[in-house]
Structure formats: structure tokens, C-alpha cells
Amino acid sequence: MQIELTLNGRPCKAEVTPDTRLLEFVRQQGCASVKCGCETSNCGLCTVWLDEKPVLSCSVLAVRANGHKVTTLEGLQAQAAEFGAFLADEGAEQCGYCSPGFIMNVLAMEKELKQPTEEEIQQYLAGNLCRCSGYQGQLRAIHRYLNRKQEENHE
Amino acid sequence: MNKYVSAPVRKRDAMALVTGQPVYTSDLLPAHCLTVKLLRSPHASALIKNIRTDSAKRVPGIACILTWEDVPNVRFTQAGQTYPEPSPYDRLILDRRIRCEGDPVAIVAGETPQAVDTALRLIKVEYEVLEPLLDFTKALDNPILVHPEEDFKALCDVGADNRRNLCCCGVNEEGDVESKLAECDIIIDQTYHTLSNSQAMMETFRTFTQLDAFGRLQVTSSTQVPFHVRRILSNALQIPKSRIRVIKPRIGGGFGAKQSAVSEVFPAIVTLKTGRPAAIEYTRAESMTNGSPRHEMQIHIRLGADKEGNIKAIDLHTLSNAGAYGEHGPTTVGLSGHKSIPLYGKAEAFRFSWDVVYTNTMSGGAYRGYGATQGIFALETAVNELAAKLNMDPCVLRSKNMVKEGQVMPAYYGEMLNSCTLDKCMEKAKAMIDWDNKYPAKQLENGHIRSVGVAMAMQGSAISNVDIGSAEIRLTDEGYYIMLIGATDMGTGCDTILGQIAADCLDCDLERITVQGVDTDQSPYDCGSYASSTTYLTGMAVIKTCEQIREKIVAQGASMLNCSVEEVEFDGKCVRSLLDQKEVTLQEIGYASFSGSYSVISACVSHTSPVSPPPFMVGIAEIDLDPDTGKVEIVDYAAAVDCGTVINTNLARVQTEGGLVQGIGMTLTENIQYSPKGNLWNNSFMQYKIPTRLDAGKLRVEFESSYEPTGPFGAKSIGELVINTPAPAITNAIYNATGLQFRSLPITSEQIAMGLLTKNKE
Numbered sequence: 001m002q003i004e005l006t007l008n009g010r011p012c013k014a015e016v017t018p019d020t021r022l023l024e025f026v027r028q029q030g031c032a033s034v035k036c037g038c039e040t041s042n043c044g045l046c047t048v049w050l051d052e053k054p055v056l057s058c059s060v061l062a063v064r065a066n067g068h069k070v071t072t073l074e075g076l077q078a079q080a081a082e083f084g085a086f087l088a089d090e091g092a093e094q095c096g097y098c099s100p101g102f103i104m105n106v107l108a109m110e111k112e113l114k115q116p117t118e119e120e121i122q123q124y125l126a127g128n129l130c131r132c133s134g135y136q137g138q139l140r141a142i143h144r145y146l147n148r149k150q151e152e153n154h155e
Numbered sequence: 156m157n158k159y160v161s162a163p164v165r166k167r168d169a170m171a172l173v174t175g176q177p178v179y180t181s182d183l184l185p186a187h188c189l190t191v192k193l194l195r196s197p198h199a200s201a202l203i204k205n206i207r208t209d210s211a212k213r214v215p216g217i218a219c220i221l222t223w224e225d226v227p228n229v230r231f232t233q234a235g236q237t238y239p240e241p242s243p244y245d246r247l248i249l250d251r252r253i254r255c256e257g258d259p260v261a262i263v264a265g266e267t268p269q270a271v272d273t274a275l276r277l278i279k280v281e282y283e284v285l286e287p288l289l290d291f292t293k294a295l296d297n298p299i300l301v302h303p304e305e306d307f308k309a310l311c312d313v314g315a316d317n318r319r320n321l322c323c324c325g326v327n328e329e330g331d332v333e334s335k336l337a338e339c340d341i342i343i344d345q346t347y348h349t350l351s352n353s354q355a356m357m358e359t360f361r362t363f364t365q366l367d368a369f370g371r372l373q374v375t376s377s378t379q380v381p382f383h384v385r386r387i388l389s390n391a392l393q394i395p396k397s398r399i400r401v402i403k404p405r406i407g408g409g410f411g412a413k414q415s416a417v418s419e420v421f422p423a424i425v426t427l428k429t430g431r432p433a434a435i436e437y438t439r440a441e442s443m444t445n446g447s448p449r450h451e452m453q454i455h456i457r458l459g460a461d462k463e464g465n466i467k468a469i470d471l472h473t474l475s476n477a478g479a480y481g482e483h484g485p486t487t488v489g490l491s492g493h494k495s496i497p498l499y500g501k502a503e504a505f506r507f508s509w510d511v512v513y514t515n516t517m518s519g520g521a522y523r524g525y526g527a528t529q530g531i532f533a534l535e536t537a538v539n540e541l542a543a544k545l546n547m548d549p550c551v552l553r554s555k556n557m558v559k560e561g562q563v564m565p566a567y568y569g570e571m572l573n574s575c576t577l578d579k580c581m582e583k584a585k586a587m588i589d590w591d592n593k594y595p596a597k598q599l600e601n602g603h604i605r606s607v608g609v610a611m612a613m614q615g616s617a618i619s620n621v622d623i624g625s626a627e628i629r630l631t632d633e634g635y636y637i638m639l640i641g642a643t644d645m646g647t648g649c650d651t652i653l654g655q656i657a658a659d660c661l662d663c664d665l666e667r668i669t670v671q672g673v674d675t676d677q678s679p680y681d682c683g684s685y686a687s688s689t690t691y692l693t694g695m696a697v698i699k700t701c702e703q704i705r706e707k708i709v710a711q712g713a714s715m716l717n718c719s720v721e722e723v724e725f726d727g728k729c730v731r732s733l734l735d736q737k738e739v740t741l742q743e744i745g746y747a748s749f750s751g752s753y754s755v756i757s758a759c760v761s762h763t764s765p766v767s768p769p770p771f772m773v774g775i776a777e778i779d780l781d782p783d784t785g786k787v788e789i790v791d792y793a794a795a796v797d798c799g800t801v802i803n804t805n806l807a808r809v810q811t812e813g814g815l816v817q818g819i820g821m822t823l824t825e826n827i828q829y830s831p832k833g834n835l836w837n838n839s840f841m842q843y844k845i846p847t848r849l850d851a852g853k854l855r856v857e858f859e860s861s862y863e864p865t866g867p868f869g870a871k872s873i874g875e876l877v878i879n880t881p882a883p884a885i886t887n888a889i890y891n892a893t894g895l896q897f898r899s900l901p902i903t904s905e906q907i908a909m910g911l912l913t914k915n916k917e
Contacts, residue, residue, distance in 0.1 A: 035179075039839065043357065091803070095407045095646025099172055122848050128848075134851055
């Protein structure tokens with residue numbers, strides 16, 4: 001069956017089978033940042049935005065995206081680099097395999113929560129697993145990134 | 156003055172990773188690549204009586220289906236170790252005998268995943284289901300044999316005997332442990348048990364293969380050991396090593412899992428049979444059931460001390476569960492004693508003995524810590540039990556007995572300890588957590604209990620006299636350097652760390668050095684990244700290579716300036732005559748060496764080490780325990796680490812934090828349970844709970860650097876050490892909160908809650 005959607009700001013028309021997951025679909029479309037870390041909706045690596053809301057693309061059928069807007073890290077390169085630099089300056093990206101899904105969710109959190117507390121940050125991102133970093137460096141990077149934004153607003 | 160060493164340098168590949176560039180194995184697949192999947196056994200022990208693949212082969216798009224009849228009948232090991240491997244040659248690519256759940260039965264390759272899935276469903280297998288041997292404490296001399304085959308082969312004398320289910324056995328001792336124990340006032344005589352944890356790296360096992368323009372097998376794989384993979388494939392496929400090239404792209408985590416060639420052989424044989432590119436990606440479930448997890452161990456300790464708390468003798472026996480195959484079985488067990496007992500320098504006698512046995516459970520492998528984690532959990536818990544029995548502060552007991560710089564360590568291959576600040580680590584960790592005020596526990600108003608617990612740890616830095624690190628540096632005509640390494644960055648950052656070392660040795664900006672690894676056709680030989688070897692060993696190789704290339708640059712520059720080498724200096728940018736201050740730039744030297752020169756400027760040096768200097772640390776956990784539910788939360792974790800000189804302050808910190816959280820998972824939530832028939836229940840992140848960011852707690856890391864004379868800039872290792880303290884420290888904190896002494900991992904909330912119920916009834 002055919003679906004039509006907006007992928008990273010561009011119109012996209014494609015033939016998919018009814019069982020194609022959004023994860024495979026976006027990878028087939030060249031969005032290689034989207035990774036699969038489990039088959040049980042536990043790890044958060046495959047996070048993309050469906051109409052600006054983060055979803056696990058392993059658990060969404062491609063046909064669900066018909067008529068909607070899908071965003072992956074390929075469509076957010078400037079924002080990814082901006083936050084990613086903070087992550088990199090902590091050494092917290094490590095193997096980097098969970099970074100795209102994690103960053104998708106951090107950027108969604110930034111839009112959704114105004115001045116989140118540490119607990120709200122941890123709760124929001126609880127579904128993004130990382131086996132390398134022990135999470136501390138990620139949190140340091142988030143704090144520095146969000147505080148930098150606040151400082152800019154004060155000026 | 157070092158510009159890069161001991162600085163928080165950003166990883167060179169970081170921005171590619173955080174912007175999601177296609178740099179991992181699965182992002183690089185060649186066009187028209189066959190999908191390879193495995194039909195796996197649902198039984199833990201069985202014989203294949205008959206396989207029918209005719210219907211499956213007729214599925215449109217199926218390129219090949221292979222069964223045990225189609226593979227070489229020569230046994231090999233998947234273990235990525237230096238030849239001759241201590242791990243027995245005990246497996247075939249596909250075997251008629253099934254030894255654990257998920258053992259591969261058929262290899263299916265097709266144009267699409269859908270075609271392959273359809274074919275997998277159509278293969279008809281007739282099994283003779285056998286009774287599995289699941290209890291590793293009953294495996295030795297059990298009538299059920301896991302490896303009854305005649306062609307079982309051990310290359311090294313590790314005490315293997317497949318007629319006894321024995322993968323390896325041995326004993327190592329010094330002094331008369333029995334008579335020393337007889338003199339002791341107190342003996343802790345207990346048995347400890349740890350499970351077979353999964354590394355759970357975010358990128359599962361994966362490989363793709365293709366034939367190159369010369370008809371050679373080109374293997375791109377997520378591996379820590381490219382050169383070992385070349386030999387393993389040669390053994391498994393029975394083709395010459397010269398026909399195989401292995402390339403390592405970016406890797407999504409390893410932690411030792413990828414020190415075994417878990418996935419490489421399957422697409423490789425498909426490419427050889429079909430001539431087509433082929434790729435395999437393990438599912439998470441496959442990675443959990445048929446990966447290369449930590450060895451389950453049962454450790455029996457007799458720890459003897461006098462009334463004053465002087466530890467006199469340690470007797471430690473480890474029974475390790477190899478599972479179905481022997482990968483890393485004979486070597487991981489060694490660390491359970493050799494890297495725990497030496498923590499206690501005062502002991503006058505020790506005995507360390509071991510048996511590693513085969514069972515019909517999942518096959519073990521290498522996981523960060525590599526046996527030391529299990530041994531340290533056991534010994535450190537025993538020492539905490541001793542402290543409780545003596546009514547002594549466990550930190551004080553340790554300070555009394557810990558190994559000190561300058562001591563010879565009989566249980567550590569007789570090595571002299573040249574660098575150690577374990578005593579300072581203890582003081583630092585105590586101060587960080589405010590131990591003296593918090594030990595042992597206090598009751599909170601909400602009924603919860605706050606308590607602290609302590610443990611020490613050590614590891615090694617490379618395998619002495621075995622591991623090899625190499626670097627090759629070339630000067631380009633731009634005056635830049637290309638550094639080729641065979642060590643494998645798996646997210647740990649060695650491409651950057653080794654670059655930092657080179658930049659400081661060559662007095663240049665880090666940007667002037669391109670670090671490239673790993674391609675077995677082009678990189679200099681390196682055993683790979685494991686055994687905490689990369690910074691320590693390959694780092695030294697980099698230093699030696701830099702010394703050589705500096706000499707060549709100076710010689711070329713001096714000849715251009717018509718001087719002798721004694722009459723010039725090299726500041727990293729120019730070679731300058733001390734006679735008249737004339738100079739030639741590195742770029743000019745590069746150009747000159749590319750024109751009419753008898754030698755372009757390059758150097759390649761290898762390094763090995765006769766010693767394996769241990770890094771040390773102290774970990775103190777502060778927990779919040781809810782006695783009603785048994786829930787344990789990590790409130791604070793203080794880690795004081797002696798890894799020698801810290802080469803990259805950020806990466807060393809994150810290594811420590813990551814290792815601590817893996818250790819916390821191993822202690823509290825990562826459970827392994829089998830059905831009575833030997834099927835693994837915890838085969839997904841749904842059932843195998845690795846810590847989320849809500850479970851990690853607050854971790855604090857400080858470095859107490861010693862200076863290791865045999866390491867680069869005084870560095871030792873850090874990667875593995877840091878996983879070793881959480882299990883004994885948290886176990887100790889739980890004891891201090893509840894009086895319940897746990898000796899098996901994981902310690903679940905249920906066990907604590909039920910333990911408290913039982914205790915309160917008594």
C-alpha cells in the first residue's frame with residue numbers, strides 16, 4: 001500500500017507492506033540515525049517524532065504515519081550538533097549508539113517542559129537506556145545545555 | 156608540558172555520533188546484500204535426527220540454506236584470544252548435537268527478511284530430545300556429557316577433559332594454607348554465587364561479508380578483536396588467513412561481548428557458498444540467549460584472621476559454569492582468584508583452585524571484569540563478614556590488611572607492585588561519603604533505613620607477555636600524521652586517547668593526527684581491545700613509535716639543513732639548525748620525503764609488557780532501603796580510583812560511572828532464570844532489567860593517581876576495574892541496614908522483604 005507523509009520537512013511518497021514498522025521505513029528512506037536496540041519497546045534507541053511528539057518507531061506501523069509529519073535526527077542536524085556538543089564535552093556519548101534516540105527525546109523535552117527539575121528530566125528520559133555512560137554525564141550535559149539557554153534568555 | 160594528556164579532550168568521532176551519521180556496521184551494508192538468519196534449537200539438549208529444507212528452499216528469494224552437513228567438520232573456538240587459545244576447540248559452525256537453547260540448526264540466506272522468515276518456518280527438524288544438564292554444581296563427572304565427541308581438542312594444557320564435563324581445572328598456592336588456617340582465631344567459611352550477566356551493549360552482534368576484487372573474503376564486523384576474528388574464521392571455514400580481511404567500523408558497545416566471534420561465521424559461510432554479500436543482525440533475544448555473557452560462578456572461601464583482624468590465610472575455590480562451549484572458560488576463572496586475593500597483602504598463605512564445567516546452559520564469554528568481578532564480590536563480601544564477626548569497621552579492617560606499593564604479590568604471578576594508592580583511595584572514599592558519621596546505618600522518619608557499605612577492587616593492565624599493541628605513524632606531504640592502530644575503539648575513545656598521547660609526544664595539535672583503525676590488511680597487528688590493555692599497552696607502542704618517527708624527521712630535516720642530527724632541534728613544527736637558526740617546516744620535510752627520497756617518513760613499533768600493573772579502587776555505596784518492600788535505592792556512590800595517570804579526564808570519569816551502573820544492575824536487578832527444560836526466561840529488556848537513569852543514583856568519582864613506571868605517562872588501565880565494587884559494597888550496605896547477609900546475586904527486593912519477614916518472625 002502507498003503512504004504519503006512529510007519526512008524531515010520533505011514530502012515523501014512510498015510503497016509499504018502493512019507490517020512495515022516505522023523504524024524500518026525511515027531507515028529505508030536513508031535515516032540511518034534511527035537504531036533498533038531491542039524488540040520490546042524498552043530501550044528508546046528508535047525514538048522519532050510523529051507530529052512533534054516522540055514515539056518509539058519500532059512500535060509504530062509505517063501506515064500510521066500516513067498523512068503525518070515524521071522527524072528524525074537527520075532533520076534536526078543543527079539542534080543535534082548544538083546539544084551533542086555538550087554531550088561530547090562530557091565524553092558521555094561513548095559508543096554513540098543510543099545518542100540519536102536520546103537526543104530526539106532531550107529535544108522533545110526541551111520543547112515540552114519549561115525549566116524542568118532534575119527529577120522531571122530523569123522521569124522524562126527514563127525510557128532511553130544507555131549501557132556505557134551510567135547516565136551521569138548525560139545529566140551533566142543536559143544541565144549545562146539547559147542552563148546555557150536560560151542564561152541567553154536573561155540577557 | 157603535556158597539552159593533551161590528562162585533559163578532558165572531546166572524542167574525535169563524537170560529533171559524527173551525536174548527529175547520527177551512518178558509521179556503524181548496519182549503516183554500511185553493500186547493495187543487494189543477502190539477509191542471513193539462523194534457525195535455532197528450542198531444546199537445551201538434543202540430537203538432530205533429520206532436517207528437511209526442500210520446501211524452504213522453494214520460497215522465492217531464498218539464496219541458500221545450510222545445515223550441519225554443509226559446514227566444515229573441524230572444531231574451533233569463537234574466543235578472541237592469542238594463539239594458541241586457552242579455550243578448547245569445541246564447536247562447529249552447525250552441529251548435529253544441540254548443547255544449549257538457541258544452538259544454531261540451519262543458516263538461511265535470502266533477498267529479503269520476509270523471505271528468510273518464511274523459509275525458517277518451513278524447515279522441518281526432527282529432534283531426539285535429550286535430558287539437559289543444567290545444574291553446574293552437578294556437572295563434574297555427571298553421566299550426561301555435554302561434549303562426548305572424539306574430536307574435542309584443547310590446544311593448551313588447561314586440564315580439560317570432555318569425558319568429565321571439564322573445560323579446565325587447576326590449582327595455584329603459596330605457603331601452607333591449611334596450617335595457617337589452623338592457627339587462625341576466626342575463619343569465615345562461606346560460598347558465594349554470581350549469575351551469568353549479559354553485557355547488553357546497545358548494538359547487538361552484527362556482521363556483513365562480501366568478496367573483494369581479488370576474490371578474498373571481506374568481513375565488516377562489530378568486533379573488539381579484528382585480528383583474532385581473521386584466525387577464527389580461517390579455522391571455522393578452513394580457508395587460509397591470507398584470504399580474509401576484517402574491518403571494524405564504529406561499534407555500539409562491547410564490554411567484552413565482542414571479544415568472541417559470535418556472529419561473523421554465519422554470513423561468511425554464506426558469502427563463500429554464494430559469492431554474494433551477506434549480513435546478519437542478532438536480535439536482542441539472540442544476543443541474550445546465544446551471546447557471550449559473564450560466567451556464572453560459585454566461589455567457596457575460607458578466610459582466616461587473628462583476633463586483631465590480621466588476615467593470615469585465604470583459600471578460594473571457584474567453580475565456573477562454561478555453559479555449552481568453552482569460550483574464555485579457562486581464563487576468566489583465573490582472574491577470580493588472581494585478581495582478588497592480592498588485595499590482601501598481609502596474608503601469609505593462599506590457595507586458589509578452580510574447576511570450569513560444561514552444562515547445557517548458554518555459553519559464557521568475556522564481560523568487563525572477566526572473572527575478577529565474581530572473585531572480588533566473593534572475597535570482599537567474606538572480608539565484610541569477617542569485619543562483622545570481629546565487630547570491626549570494615550574500612551579499618553581493610554586499611555590494616557590491604558596491599559601496599561613496593562610489595563611482591565605472590566597471588567599475582569609474583570609481580571612487584573610498583574604503583575598503588577589504595578590506601579589514599581580508602582581515605583578519599585570515606586571522606587567523600589562521610590563514612591565515620593554514616594557507618595553502619597540510621598533509621599529515617601519514614602521507616603526507611605539509610606546505610607553504607609564498602610569494597611575494594613583491582614584488575615590488571617593487559618595480559619603480561621601475551622598481549623601486543625602496535626602503532627604505525629606516517630608523515631604526509633602536508634606535514635600531518637596518519638596513525639594506524641589495531642586497537643579497537645568501541646566507544647571507549649581509544650582513537651582519541653592514543654591520539655592525545657601521540658600529539659604530546661610529537662608536540663603538535665591533535666588535529667594534525669588522523670587516527671585510523673582497524674583493517675587487518677592495513678593496521679599493524681594488535682591483539683585487540685580487551686583485558687584492559689589498550690591505553691596501557693598500545694599507548695606505550697604509540698610513545699615508542701613517536702620516538703622513532705621523531706628521529707627520522709630530525710634526520711631528514713638535518714640533511715636538508717646540511718647539519719648533523721646533533722646540530723638541530725625539532726619543536727614539532729620545524730627542524731631548526733642550532734648553528735644558524737635556519738629551519739625547515741614539517742611540511743617541507745614531508746614534501747622532501749615524497750620526492751627522490753629513499754624512504755618516506757614512517758615508523759611502526761610494537762609493544763608488549765612483562766607485567767600487568769593493577770589499577771585499584773575503593774567504592775562506598777550509600778543506600779536507602781525500604782523494609783516494607785525491600786526496595787534498595789542508591790542514594791550516593793563514592794568511587795576513588797587509582798588508574799595511574801589519567802590520560803583523558805572526561806573519558807576515565809565516564810568509564811567509571813558506566814562501570815558502576817553496570818555493577819549496580821548486576822547486584823540488584825539483572826537476573827538469569829531458566830525453565831526446568833533449560834529455556835532462558837530473561838531474554839529481553841522486558842525481563843532482563845538493566846538499570847535506567849532512575850536506578851543509577853548519584854555517583855561521584857575522584858582519582859587518586861599513582862604513577863606506573865611501565866605505563867604511558869604513568870597510566871594504568873581503567874575500563875574493567877570499575878565494575879567490581881558495586882556488588883560487594885551494596886551487599887555490605889544491605890547487611891548494615893538489615894542484618895541480612897546475602898551471598899548470591901542479584902539481591903532482589905523480594906528477597907530482602909521476605910528475608911526481613913522471616914527474620915522478624917524468629
